[in-house]
Amino acid sequence: YTDKVQGLPQMAHELLAAADKYDLARLKVMCEIQLFEGITAATATKTLLFADLHRAKELKARTIEFLARNLKAVSNWEEFCRENPDLVAEIMKKVASFN
Numbered sequence: 001y002t003d004k005v006q007g008l009p010q011m012a013h014e015l016l017a018a019a020d021k022y023d024l025a026r027l028k029v030m031c032e033i034q035l036f037e038g039i040t041a042a043t044a045t046k047t048l049l050f051a052d053l054h055r056a057k058e059l060k061a062r063t064i065e066f067l068a069r070n071l072k073a074v075s076n077w078e079e080f081c082r083e084n085p086d087l088v089a090e091i092m093k094k095v096a097s098f099n
Contacts, residue, residue, distance in 0.1 A: 008034050013050065020054040032059035039066055041073035046081045048087060068094035 008015065008030065018024070029074035032051070036059055039047055044067050068091050071077060074075035081088050 005030060016056060018052055028056065029058065035061050036061055036062050039063060041065070041070050042075060044070070044074060045076055049084070054088060063089050064094050067091050068098065071095070
């Protein structure tokens with residue numbers, strides 16, 4: 001075992017979902033790191049939803065921090081707020097912690 005995954009950048013979403021389902025902790029961490037490395041203001045809300053769905057705690061925490069620091073750049077923020085009030089509350093809590 002080499003602790004490396006071929007195709008991880010292209011398959012990180014699918015592999016993280018499988019790692020969550022089958023409780024493969026190391027693979028899950030590797031996928032979380034890969035997904036966060038590619039995060040942008042355009043993908044952050046989808047990444048947060050995905051992290052929440054698959055109990056990817058580190059990815060969720062890092063994405064919340066990213067969103068809290070980059071809210072003005074998030075294009076679908078209003079829609080996200082309407083559809084995900086619990087996650088928005090977590091983001092706002094992080095924003096408040098900056099002050």
